[in-house]
Amino acid sequence: MKIYNTLTGKKEEFTPVEPGMVKMYACGVTVYDHCHIGHARSAVVFDVMRRHMKYKGYVFTYVRNFTDIDDKIINRAKQEGISWKEVAEKYTDSYYRDMDSLGVGRADIEPKATEHIAEIIAIVRGLVEKGYAYEADGSVYFEVSRFADYGKLSKRDLDDMMAGARVEVNERKRNPMDFALWKASREGEPSWDSPWGPGRPGWHIECSAMSLRHLGETFDIHGGGADLIFPHHENEIAQTEAFTGKPFVKYWVHNGFITVDKEKMSKSLGNFFTIQEIIGKFDAEVVRFFLLSTHYRSPIEFSDEQLREAETSIDRYYTTVIRIRDFLGADQTKEKAAADEKALEELLDKFRDRFTEAMDDDFNTALAIGIIFETIRTLNKYMDGRPSGRKAVTLVTRADALLRETGTVLNIFNRTPEEWYRALMSVKQIGLTEDDIREQIRLRQAAREARDWAAADRIRKELEEQGIILEDKKIGTGWKVRVP
RNA sequence: GGCGGCGUACCCAAGUGGCUAAGGGAGAGGUCUGCAAAACCUUUAUGCAGCGGUUCAAAUCCGCUCGCCGCCUCCA
Structure with a gap:
């Protein structure tokens, strides 16, 4: 190196x-x-x-x-x-x-x-x-x-x-x-x-x-x-x-x-x-990510704006982790290939070498993080193609493991999405408990089943005003803390 | 004054001789969705402060100019 x-x-x-x-x-x-x-x-x-x-x-x-x-x-x-x-x-x-x-x-x-x-x-x-x-x-x-x-x-x-x-x-x-x-x-x-x-x-x-x-x-x-x-x-x-x-x-x-x-x-x-x-204003992982997103010898301009961007980036990471988990938890009995399978496979094959090469080059953490996000985009694209079956599970599992591995070196991205959102709730002083949110989701679900879209949208809007974003998915409604 | 560094898109930021100039954010349009959100796609640098030069080839090397910063005092 x-x-x-x-x-x-x-x-x-x-x-x-x-x-x-x-x-x-x-x-x-x-x-x-x-x-x-x-x-x-x-x-x-x-x-x-x-x-x-x-x-x-x-x-x-x-x-x-x-x-x-x-x-x-x-x-x-x-x-x-x-x-x-x-x-x-x-x-x-x-x-x-x-x-x-x-x-x-x-x-x-x-x-x-x-x-x-x-x-x-x-x-x-x-x-x-x-x-x-x-x-x-x-x-x-x-x-x-x-x-x-x-x-x-x-x-x-x-x-x-x-x-x-x-x-x-x-x-x-x-x-x-x-x-x-x-x-x-x-x-x-x-x-x-x-x-x-x-x-x-x-x-x-x-x-x-x-x-x-x-x-x-x-x-x-x-x-x-x-x-x-x-x-x-x-x-x-x-x-x-x-x-x-x-x-x-x-x-x-x-x-x-x-x-x-x-x-x-x-x-x-x-x-x-x-x-x-x-x-007190940003989660410590955000600060660490911010510090590593520029090469260590370059100056870094400090600002809230920069930290907000770092926060958004980390959120993108954990959002993908949720998708991975949803994907692996879904029914995988049908063998179905997605169009982008090859692109993902190739990227994963090269991932560890590229990551190590970046770090070997005078600890280029900025480039290493770039490689992580490139992989995230390709993985999301792949999952968008709704593949299923053994091959798909293998690929997604492998991507998950490789992404986690980088956490060992950078010491970021190694919490669970739940831990991340809990940290955000604390730092953003969200005045709701997780039970409150779950209860609101239940109420909204009932409204949705009754096709009462106005009531459902009102609940969603109220939560959003308190900093909680809802995401309707096939397997149910998920929530996350709004960033930035 | 001496020494060193930096100037890449709207913002942040990799890239230091050769494939279409990574990645993130923001904006615009689109796909998906009950509507959203997320995700994805398209789009925003024929050009990398400016001008010359070396080279078949330069953001990348050399010279000059402009701008910014650091160290020379405690400092991460």
């Missing part, structure tokens, strides 16, 4: 360090606030990468960290009047709630910065001993000019950066681009003992320490949002490779941003929506 590597700027054939095994590290979150949809995108994208590679048969180890000590956490603690540990716990819980609802699985290892202080100190000490870092007033800085490859990931030249540097004045640093490995703590701030006095880790060093411990000196994939390329990942490369003397990561992958009015969604601009806000 092919993966776009930020380091080389090219799509490359993926070859793991150890055959059959993949080790991936993705930068998680700093737990100082609720997650927004941008965090969701990153998490969902890496979740799908893992699912696909496991589907391909790789033995996969996924490490995703929590940054649980940092200036933002300390500030937040002051604001909320609680301890920094309580802040970290509170927002870690919030993170898990969000991820669970979005269908993002837990990583195999979820390390925290504060659990790796000893490793961090060991690396910092090693870097000082090797001459890559220096101590100043209880802090330790990495000296970027000592690392020849500095800038190789973000394609930056050290001299250019210094020329246009917008960095804070800090006369303790030998070079404005030098970055903190260890920060001396001020009175009253959380701190750990170190050879340089009480302090806490710099931001970048924790990822080096945690990946080194859990994945080794050289591993396959390291990912995160595109905004982490510089300085975070650039600095990770510098300090880790300086420390180990070995290549750090083979493939660097970065997801694109979510935008609002074409601008990057970010905390500082204030144009963000938290995951909790969004899943």
Whole structure:
């Protein structure tokens, strides 16, 4: 399979360090606030990468960290009047709630910065001993000019950066681009003992320490949002490779941003929506589908309109699932072929290969979803031809199984239509119970049998006004929640 | 200023050298239906920001122009 590597700027054939095994590290979150949809995108994208590679048969180890000590956490603690540990716990819980609802699985290892202080100190000490870092007033800085490859990931030249540097004045640093490995703590701030006095880790060093411990000196994939390329990942490369003397990561992958009015969604601009806000208005599966309907490296414009379209698409999927079920539940004694049998058969024959090929091409989820909907249309068309008999049952069953299989990788489309409609009823705040609806359908059926079309239509219209759509079918009347 | 990316139909979005430019949404018309809904069919890009060039062949490669965005500071 092919993966776009930020380091080389090219799509490359993926070859793991150890055959059959993949080790991936993705930068998680700093737990100082609720997650927004941008965090969701990153998490969902890496979740799908893992699912696909496991589907391909790789033995996969996924490490995703929590940054649980940092200036933002300390500030937040002051604001909320609680301890920094309580802040970290509170927002870690919030993170898990969000991820669970979005269908993002837990990583195999979820390390925290504060659990790796000893490793961090060991690396910092090693870097000082090797001459890559220096101590100043209880802090330790990495000296970027000592690392020849500095800038190789973000394609930056050290001299250019210094020329246009917008960095804070800090006369303790030998070079404005030098970055903190260890920060001396001020009175009253959380701190750990170190050879340089009480302090806490710099931001970048924790990822080096945690990946080194859990994945080794050289591993396959390291990912995160595109905004982490510089300085975070650039600095990770510098300090880790300086420390180990070995290549750090083979493939660097970065997801694109979510935008609002074409601008990057970010905390500082204030144009963000938290995951909790969004899943109050749309089902989490809708959000996940929305995030996967664009290639992970492209920007996605966030809007209610986009989410409504995603909702409509998912509804189309579950509507087809109902049709499949109705079809398989119908009388199949008569052997009757439909005109489109061959088209469906051919599509199903190629389905798995096409789907895998799309995902193998740098995780092209948008194309993969396209293939799913192409199959849905062909399948519906086939069923429209009213075929029956063993051959028809075989074909439809096979289509059903193949469509379900994609759910394993994308982790969408694997609920029942009932679960989907229940979720919609909740999110759209439909003021009816399923029993209410069934009762109305019964009343309407009686009117229909009496050929009282006016009464029947009135009931249907009343339900529609409350967001419930009726569908008269041969086997009876079905209902669904109106979308969008 | 440096570096990087993007510009495909009314909207979203795949496609990065060669079969009629995926898929979804929206609109219009139609089939089906008591009427609907759903589904399906037809329809909306001789053209992929513009202009040049390379090539037998380009949305796809190269150059220039225009427009938009990102990173260079915490950031997914």
